[in-house]
Amino acid sequence: MVSIRNSAQSVEARILDAAAACILAYGVERTTLTEIARRARVSRPTIYRRWPDIRWVIAELLTLRIAGLLDAVPDAGAGREAMVARVVAVAQHLRGDEVVMSVIHNAPNIAITYITSRLGTSQQILVDALAEAIKAGQSEGSIRAGDAHQMAAMCLLITQSTIQSAQMVADLLDAEALDAELAHSLNGYLKP
Known part of the structure; x- marks a missing residue:
């Protein structure tokens, strides 16, 4: 039953x-x-x-897809390099997710809320996961001192911008170069 x-x-x-x-x-x-x-x-x-309307259905769908990708990319341990590798892998998967990218590129009225106005549930999940990884890296010594949640929010902004704008710079940065530059940016930002 x-x-x-x-x-x-x-x-x-x-x-x-x-x-x-x-x-x-x-x-x-x-x-x-x-x-x-x-x-x-x-x-x-x-x-x-x-759900009260279609926007809520789509928001729930995006939350599940994004949180699912975070779960699908395993944590490789404490430390800056492991954290950055995971962030880059999640970003790479998100750039390849047709549903997520369709919302970002084809539904500006929905996407703009989560890009400019407020943190969505999936973004908060990512910030919390990043903050925990940053704290672990700070304890281990490979990530500089600072407020872990503020640093996590900045890492989210850097990564989110990379995901959103990847198509715009595709002629300058192919997927491999984009991943390398994102890793370089995050490593530089987090390095003690």
């Missing part, structure tokens, strides 16, 4: 999977709750019971 909790998780997963499929098929701006509901095989009220 399937529990109600597992059933609810399954419905939410189907809705988010359907939202991702719609974003890839139609683009963010043309994705509708009606189409998400059809693909997920649920009613629109089922979606509205979980």
Whole structure:
């Protein structure tokens, strides 16, 4: 017998999977709750019971994808070089995530909120993870002294800017060069 909790998780997963499929098929701006509901095989009220509107569905989808990438790239231990390698790997995966990049490049009304106005849930997860890694690196001696959360926020800004603007500088920096320059920037910023 399937529990109600597992059933609810399954419905939410189907809705988010359907939202991702719609974003890839139609683009963010043309994705509708009606189409998400059809693909997920649920009613629109089922979606509205979980999220107030499509922006919240997309925000939840992005949070899960970004946090999932952080979990998928293992922590290689304490120290600046290990932390920077992980940040660069997560950034590389995010640049390759079609859904995330579609939102960044094709839905400026959604993306701009998280670029200029406020930290989203996924960004806060990343800042917290970076702050812990920075504290570990400070204890180990490979990261300079300073407020770990402030430094983590700056690392997020550097990395987020690199992800957002990678397409713009693709003729100057291919993916490998972009990763190397991001690592150099972060290492330089964090070095004691």
